[in-house]
């Protein structure tokens with residue numbers, strides 16, 4: 001089965017584009033969402049996070065997202081350590097999920113393919129882009145209480161689009177939603193032709 005990586009910086013529109021592929025019947029694994037599920041439900045992951053960040057990382061059973069974000073996105077060392085806890089767990093969970101899918105291709109939506117040097121894990125990479133100011137505005141209006149500085153702290157921990165474009169098979173510039181949907185349709189056709 002063909003494995004497609006769908007990536008892009010924060011607020012580029014990965015989840016929006018992933019939803020358009022889902023509308024065409026393509027199975028999609030949302031890494032951000034599943035990472036948070038694992039951080040809540042896997043005892044080994046949870047224990048390692050509490051050891052790294054302290055009890056403040058959880059409020060009862062729930063992740064204290066604002067606390068974790070504030071700590072890790074302003075400290076490269078902590079970020080690398082939480083990545084080393086969460087990313088292998090997500091990878092294993094994705095492979096398990098993939099085995100259960102029946103489709104010509106599946107999509108893993110994830111912000112961090114290039115940052116993790118994980119290009120070789122995918123047959124095809126689709127990059128979603130939008131100008132940085134647009135992305136900051138989108139995230140601030142989507143997530144109440146998130147400041148411009150919060151979004152920029154995450155952008156600082158991600159590579160720029162130029163580097164990512166060089167090794168992506170398809171680029172979707174996500175500005176006008178209907179154009180984006182049309183581009184998704186074209187890419188879907190091409191993927192089915194190449195990998196029926």
Ligand SMILES: CC(C)(COP(=O)(O)OP(=O)(O)OC[C@H]1O[C@@H](n2cnc3c(N)ncnc32)[C@H](O)[C@@H]1O)[C@@H](O)C(=O)NCCC(=O)NCCS
Nearest residue numbers: 009010031032035065068069082083086090111154157158
């Ligand atoms: C700090 C947390 C709890 C904040 O949760 P929140 O709901 O605000 O954000 P969410 O997880 O949906 O991520 C939104 C976006 O933030 C950026 N982001 C998230 N994690 C990272 C990271 N490790 N490095 C760089 N950018 C990141 C990405 O652009 C991502 O798409 C969460 O992002 C987290 O635990 N991150 C560390 C683990 C991780 O890498 N998860 C995601 C990838 S598998």
Ligand SMILES: Nc1ncnc2c1ncn2[C@@H]1O[C@H](COP(=O)(O)OP(=O)(O)OP(=O)(O)O)[C@@H](O)[C@H]1O
Nearest residue numbers: 009010011012013014015016138142174175176177
């Ligand atoms: N083309 C567009 N025009 C207007 N708004 C958009 C467009 N694409 C996405 N959005 C909106 O921008 C916000 C961010 O989009 P989305 O959540 O899909 O991005 P993302 O890349 O998955 O974000 P994150 O990295 O934070 O997970 C959402 O509220 C979404 O509805």
